[in-house]
Amino acid sequence: MKEPTLLLLISPDSVEEALDCAKAAEHLDIVDVKKPDEGSLGANYPWVIREIRDAIPADKPVSATVGDVPYKPGTVAQAALGAVVSGATYIKVGLYGCTTPDQVVEVMRGVVRAVKDHRPDALVVASGYADAHRIGCVNPLAIPGVAQRSGCDAAMLDTAVKDGTRLFDHVPPDVCGEFVRLAHEGGLLAALAGSVKAEDLGALTRIGTDIVGVRGAVCEGGDRNAGRIQPHLVAAFRAEMDRHAREHAAVVTPTG
Numbered sequence: 001m002k003e004p005t006l007l008l009l010i011s012p013d014s015v016e017e018a019l020d021c022a023k024a025a026e027h028l029d030i031v032d033v034k035k036p037d038e039g040s041l042g043a044n045y046p047w048v049i050r051e052i053r054d055a056i057p058a059d060k061p062v063s064a065t066v067g068d069v070p071y072k073p074g075t076v077a078q079a080a081l082g083a084v085v086s087g088a089t090y091i092k093v094g095l096y097g098c099t100t101p102d103q104v105v106e107v108m109r110g111v112v113r114a115v116k117d118h119r120p121d122a123l124v125v126a127s128g129y130a131d132a133h134r135i136g137c138v139n140p141l142a143i144p145g146v147a148q149r150s151g152c153d154a155a156m157l158d159t160a161v162k163d164g165t166r167l168f169d170h171v172p173p174d175v176c177g178e179f180v181r182l183a184h185e186g187g188l189l190a191a192l193a194g195s196v197k198a199e200d201l202g203a204l205t206r207i208g209t210d211i212v213g214v215r216g217a218v219c220e221g222g223d224r225n226a227g228r229i230q231p232h233l234v235a236a237f238r239a240e241m242d243r244h245a246r247e248h249a250a251v252v253t254p255t256g
């Protein structure tokens, strides 16, 4: 049986940074357009998504965040359509303002319809927050179920507050493992992010994560705000991912 592959999603905040990602294109799988100064899943301008789509190799999918969205299903559906029309094929929604699972389903059903009516092969990602308890939104472990109920393709966790705390500070590896299990049970991809560092890759690989999302760890000085993405840090991060994948494969399918 082929081992599942962990994909690397990197989030530039501008066309200039996307060009740095393009220099490291062989080391990454998905380029994720966001605007970090508008929030952890802050949405960028449609023309930035389009320019980034044009700037990176055609075989690298572009993802775009629709924002840390309010509970306003029509507004969010229209924003999601803007992202897919601009060339993104992974549409990520940060469910910041949804306080109940039913609200999430209502918002995400609208997004799925808006996106897939325009481009059936685009993937819709419902993103909750590992630190949901700090902002009063839906519990991380509820996300896979509501993502599945609303027809999404992936369930994701990121952190809402970028204060140096990390994914595993809020949702420990065994609970992230349960998140991944629930996502897979619902036929979804599982994406995890939140100030992830290279030292987290062992656990993320072990639990079967499909996509790891990173910004700070590949910016100079580890600073997601003041630092800029560095191609050599992307390459080094990828090398660590590959090392963990090899080690994990050796444990799961020992030879000899």
Ligand SMILES: O=C[C@H](O)COP(=O)(O)O
Pocket (backbone or CB within 6 Å): 009, 011, 032, 158, 162, 193, 194, 195, 196, 213, 214, 215, 216, 217, 224
């Ligand atoms: O989707 C991934 C995020 O951009 C992660 O950013 P971060 O690694 O700085 O928390």
